[in-house]
Amino acid sequence: MDSPDIDAFGILEPYEPHETAESTAPGGPRPSPESESVAEMEGNRPHPSTLPATPAVSTTGDRSITAGRDIHQPRNIDMRNSVVAGEEIVEQLAQAHAQPRTDRGLQDPEALRLLAERYVPPQDLLGETPGDEPETAFEVLHGHKFLVIGAQEDHGGQFAASKRLGFELRERHPGLVVREEVIDSEFRLRAEKLLLESEPAAVLIDLRDEANEDIQAVRRDMMGFTRQLERYRSFLIVIIPSKWMSAFEESFPGKTHLLGKPSPVEVFVQHLTRVDARALVEETGCVERLERLWPPQVAEMAEAVSDRIDRDESPEEALKSVLDSESHVWTSTLRQEIERRQQEGNFDWLGLLLAAAVLEGATAQHIVDASGQLLRCNELDVEQPVPLLRPSPVTKLFELTKEYFDPDGRQFPTPGFGPHVLRHFWSDHPDLHEPMLTWLGGLPHKIRDLDSSEMERIADRVAELAEEGGASIALRIARTWGRASLDKDPKKAPPSTTQVGRYQRSIAVRLLTNTAMHSTLGREVRQRLLAWSRDRTNIEIQLLTAEVCAGIGQSFPRIALTRLKHLANSEDDRVRAAVLDAVRRIGGELGTSRFLSYVEEWFDDASPPRLRMLSESVSGVLSEQSEQVEADSATSFWQRAVDTMPPEYLRPAVESWIRAAAAGAPGHSGEMVEPLVRATGSQWFRIVQMQRASRFGPNPPDLRGVEDESVTEVVHQLWTRLDEVDPVWQ
Numbered sequence: 001m002d003s004p005d006i007d008a009f010g011i012l013e014p015y016e017p018h019e020t021a022e023s024t025a026p027g028g029p030r031p032s033p034e035s036e037s038v039a040e041m042e043g044n045r046p047h048p049s050t051l052p053a054t055p056a057v058s059t060t061g062d063r064s065i066t067a068g069r070d071i072h073q074p075r076n077i078d079m080r081n082s083v084v085a086g087e088e089i090v091e092q093l094a095q096a097h098a099q100p101r102t103d104r105g106l107q108d109p110e111a112l113r114l115l116a117e118r119y120v121p122p123q124d125l126l127g128e129t130p131g132d133e134p135e136t137a138f139e140v141l142h143g144h145k146f147l148v149i150g151a152q153e154d155h156g157g158q159f160a161a162s163k164r165l166g167f168e169l170r171e172r173h174p175g176l177v178v179r180e181e182v183i184d185s186e187f188r189l190r191a192e193k194l195l196l197e198s199e200p201a202a203v204l205i206d207l208r209d210e211a212n213e214d215i216q217a218v219r220r221d222m223m224g225f226t227r228q229l230e231r232y233r234s235f236l237i238v239i240i241p242s243k244w245m246s247a248f249e250e251s252f253p254g255k256t257h258l259l260g261k262p263s264p265v266e267v268f269v270q271h272l273t274r275v276d277a278r279a280l281v282e283e284t285g286c287v288e289r290l291e292r293l294w295p296p297q298v299a300e301m302a303e304a305v306s307d308r309i310d311r312d313e314s315p316e317e318a319l320k321s322v323l324d325s326e327s328h329v330w331t332s333t334l335r336q337e338i339e340r341r342q343q344e345g346n347f348d349w350l351g352l353l354l355a356a357a358v359l360e361g362a363t364a365q366h367i368v369d370a371s372g373q374l375l376r377c378n379e380l381d382v383e384q385p386v387p388l389l390r391p392s393p394v395t396k397l398f399e400l401t402k403e404y405f406d407p408d409g410r411q412f413p414t415p416g417f418g419p420h421v422l423r424h425f426w427s428d429h430p431d432l433h434e435p436m437l438t439w440l441g442g443l444p445h446k447i448r449d450l451d452s453s454e455m456e457r458i459a460d461r462v463a464e465l466a467e468e469g470g471a472s473i474a475l476r477i478a479r480t481w482g483r484a485s486l487d488k489d490p491k492k493a494p495p496s497t498t499q500v501g502r503y504q505r506s507i508a509v510r511l512l513t514n515t516a517m518h519s520t521l522g523r524e525v526r527q528r529l530l531a532w533s534r535d536r537t538n539i540e541i542q543l544l545t546a547e548v549c550a551g552i553g554q555s556f557p558r559i560a561l562t563r564l565k566h567l568a569n570s571e572d573d574r575v576r577a578a579v580l581d582a583v584r585r586i587g588g589e590l591g592t593s594r595f596l597s598y599v600e601e602w603f604d605d606a607s608p609p610r611l612r613m614l615s616e617s618v619s620g621v622l623s624e625q626s627e628q629v630e631a632d633s634a635t636s637f638w639q640r641a642v643d644t645m646p647p648e649y650l651r652p653a654v655e656s657w658i659r660a661a662a663a664g665a666p667g668h669s670g671e672m673v674e675p676l677v678r679a680t681g682s683q684w685f686r687i688v689q690m691q692r693a694s695r696f697g698p699n700p701p702d703l704r705g706v707e708d709e710s711v712t713e714v715v716h717q718l719w720t721r722l723d724e725v726d727p728v729w730q
Contacts, residue, residue, distance in 0.1 A: 096455035096506040098551040103163070104517045105555025107178040112167040118270040119164045120295070122157075122260030126168060137161075137257040138168055144255055145229035146222070146236035150245040151259040154208050157295035158239045161259055166202045169235055176235075177201040183214050184526055186562060189221035191228040193558075198593050198630030200233040207240050209520050215244060219251060226252075264290040264298045271302035275315045284319050307415035330420050335428065337404075347382075349399055351375050356397075356405050357421035358440070358461045360412060362454045364393035366447055367410070370439075371396075373446050377439040422461055423468040437473065440465075441480035444504045459510040466515055471524035474515040481508035482544040508544055513551035516559075526559055533566035542567055542575045550582035554589050557598055561586060565602045568613035576609075580616055587621035592660075593630035595621055596637040603640040615649035619656035628668065631675055638679035642686050647693065654693040658718070662710040669714045677721045687722050694718055 103111065125137045141147040147165070149158050166178035181187070181194060181203055194203060207215045218238065229236060240248055249256045265287060269277040281287055290298065301322050308318035341349045348371070355370035375382055384390060397407035405412055412418050425432055440462055444450065450458070466474040482505050516525040532538075532545045546567050553560035560582070567579045587595040602614050638657075641650060654676070661672030676694075680686035694715055 095503065096452060096459055096510045098510050098513045103159075104519075105180050105182075105552075106557070107163060107166065107180070109170065109178075112163060112170065112178060115160065115163055116167045119160065120262040120266045120270055121164065122161070122262045124257075124260060125161060125164070137259075138165055140255060140257065141165055141235060141237065142169070142172065144226075145234070146226045146238070146252075146255060148238045148240055148248045148252060148256040149259055150240050150242050150248075150256065152242060152261075153294050154241050155294070155296055156259060156261065158208070158259055159204075159206055160295065162204045162206075162237045162239060165237060166204065169202050173200060173233070175200065178204070180204040180206065182522065182526075182556065182559065183207070183210050183218070184523065184559065185530070189218055189225045191225055191232060195228070195232040195234050196594060196597055196630060196633060197232055198633065202235040202237065205236070205238045206519070207238065207244075215240065219248065222252070261294060264293050264295070267295045267298040268302050271299050272305055274306065274309065277302075280315050280319060284316055284323075286319065286323055289323055304415065311413070311415065330414075330417060331424060334421065334424055338425075338428075347375060347378070347380055348396075351378075352396065352400055353404065353421060354425060354436075356400065356410075356412070357418040358443075358458055359454060360418040361410055361457060362450075364397050364407070364410065366450065366454060368393040368396045369447050370443060373442060374435070374439045377435040377442070419461065419464045422465050426465060426468050433469075437476060441477045444481055444507050448503075455507045456510060459507050460514070462511055463514045463518075463521075466521055467518075471515060471521040471528075474511055474521065474525060475528050478508040478511045478544070479541070481505065481511070482540050505544055505547065509547045509551060512544070512548045516548065516552050517555060529563050530566075533563040536570070539572050539575060542570055542572065543578050546575060546578035546582050550578075550585055553582060553586035557586050557590055557594075561598050562601070565599075565610065568602070568610040569607050571609060576613060579613060580620065583613070583617040584620040584624075587617065588624060592621065593633050596629075597633040600633075600637050600640055603644045606644060608646070611645050611649050615645065615653045618653045622656040622660040628664075628671060629675070631671070631678070634672075634675035635678040638676055639681065639686075642679055642689050642693075647689070650689070650693045651695075654690070658694060658714050659711055662714045669710075669717060673714065673718045673721060676718060677725055680722065680725065682725045682727055684727060687726050691719060691722055 124134070127136050128139055129136055135143070137147060137149070149162060151158055163178065166176075170176045170178065177199055179201060183205070189205075195201060205218065207218060222236070222238070226236060238248075245256060245258065265278070265281055268281060268290060272280075281290065293301070304322045305315070305318045308321065309315055313321075338350065351371035351374045352367070354374055355367045359367050359370055372382070394407060397405065397410070400407065402413065412421075426436065440458070443458055444455065462474060462477050466472075512525060512529070515521045516529065518525070529545050529548060532541045533549075535541050545563060549560040549564050549567075564579050564583055564586075567575060568583075570576055570579070583599075587599075590598065596618075599614060599617065602610060606614070641653060645653070657672065657676065661669040664672065676690055680690055
């Protein structure tokens with residue numbers, strides 16, 4: 001559904017500027033009643049690019065209710081046009097924040113520990129067997145360095161089992177990194193690309209949703225990859241669809257494991273901790289019904305029961321309702337009610353229901369505003385009474401009745417009903433697809449004073465809708481949200497780094513960050529991000545892509561840095577600043593050795609702008625790190641740097657390396673100097689380049705201008721070693 005020019009869909013109307021900066025300043029005249037909602041000030045809220053990679057608190061939009069939010073108090077700031085106020089206003093606008101890292105990609109050690117505490121292992125997964133009995137999955141993995149996992153059901157808990165095995169490996173090998181690698185067009189199972197000798201890893205690859213040709217490619221690559229695992233002190237776990245079990249068993253006899261099914265009752269007990277879950281199951285007599293389910297379904301069911309208990313439903317009623325396949329009941333009842341309202345021509349009720357589904361928990365004003373926007377997208381010109389006779393937003397919400405929506409709490413009586421409404425309209429009403437996409441794409445433009453939780457709720461609802469209708473939904477709407485201007489002429493568009501751009505782009509970043517890491521939507525989204533990273537014409541798209549890469553970089557650094565590599569070719573200062581910020585954040589998470597290993601591919605067919613960005617990025621990462629580095633990865637990087645970088649880019653990178661060496665512990669400098677020396681390969685022309693790159697000040701090699709004596713000592717140490725390897729003196 002995505003289009004090279006989103007305006008070709010007629011989604012958005014251009015803004016009509018009609019206010020000056022003076023009229024929108026605090027204390028100035030209030031906007032006219034006809035104007036759209038205005039941006040609400042929320043204090044000094046930072047832009048997402050300045051936030052920590054893993055925020056301490058994240059609002060997911062679920063049951064986010066704040067007292068007093070129905071008292072609509074917009075401030076006197078109109079953000080509907082370009083630069084109407086100072087740049088400092090940017091930091092005062094609400095921003096949608098990226099969700100904290102999920103269970104995908106690079107695994108958090110604490111999350112692995114929590115998983116291990118409540119995980120119910122199937123038979124033959126963990127532990128050791130005596131004598132000649134068949135080995136457990138862990139014994140095979142630990143002994144042979146790799147394991148292939150399948151199950152009778154393709155979604156029977158294989159990923160959780162793989163992470164549990166990863167935790168067990170960490171217990172035996174402290175410092176081991178557990179991470180997932182995902183399949184993309186540029187992915188190959190190559191040890192030199194995925195592994196570091198200085199950082200042993202357990203690599204997880206999930207092939208259950210991949211095409212047959214991709215599974216076959218991984219199967220072929222495994223032959224060579226597994227031979228190198230011993231060298232890297234690493235492990236490989238591959239999850240495959242059930243239909244591929246015999247093929248992998250033929251290729252790797254004795255290295256496959258058919259995952260068993262643990263007791264569903266035990267899984268339920270581990271996930272429902274607030275009540276006596278075991279007694280609850282026995283009292284309700286639902287053991288047999290539970291036994292038919294696999295662990296992922298049981299875990300979801302326990303979460304649904306917990307949500308119902310949170311809403312004051314008794315545990316018995318909650319469990320029975322969840323087991324009765326409530327979504328089927330919802331669909332039947334909802335379909336009948338929608339048909340009745342359509343026959344009555346009650347478009348107000350239908351619009352409010354859909355608006356509440358998208359903005360559950362938001363203010364009454366915003367839900368009603370969103371409903372009005374939906375009616376306009378359906379070409380319903382609803383005549384409004386004069387303001388004095390117009391019902392209040394809260395009164396409007398009461399039209400839904402408490403059977404479907406609680407107007408006081410602004411939530412649906414049943415957890416999960418809001419997303420179900422949205423998916424139902426999409427699946428049952430294909431004629432509504434285009435109006436719904438137009439409506440969702442326009443909401444942040446039309447309702448300008450959404451707070452962070454409301455913005456996040458919209459982004460999350462669109463992600464859930466994409467699960468029903470495909471990744472193209474998320475891509476199209478994110479591209480719409482990423483536009484700072486509604487003007488169809490890009491030359492007249494205000495820069496995205498102004499107030500409106502950051503406000504709206506943050507919603508798109510959240511949506512794409514979530515869907516890029518999704519097990520089924522992710523590949524298409526990541527492929528589109530790769531295409532966007534190569535786009536040299538659309539600054540809006542480049543900025544959006546850079547910020548999404550910063551969001552996914554903590555979990556999938558290889559994916560993010562590959563796309564940032566292409567964005568680094570941009571000559572636009574705003575894009576370069578966003579790329580530099582993203583790369584430095586990812587480098588700070590990775591550490592120096594892993595960072596250098598990942599960005600070494602930037603040298604391939606590198607343009608001058610990319611080499612300059614690489615130099616700036618390395619300098620930025622090194623300025624904040626002084627840890628011990630892995631010699632081989634550092635040597636490989638600096639050899640490519642000496643051969644590829646022009647002097648003006650090589651010098652600041654080498655200087656940052658020298659300063660990091662000087663800032664380290666005693667004896668650390670020698671270990672940092674040695675990769676620079678080894679990178680020359682004892683060839684005179686490289687030695688000359690390294691000497692020149694390490695000279696500071698306007699009159700090299702005079703170091704009197706270097707303020708730090710320890711830096712001077714490192715430089716002299718480097719020069720001494722370069723002289724020792726210089727073939728002229730040998």
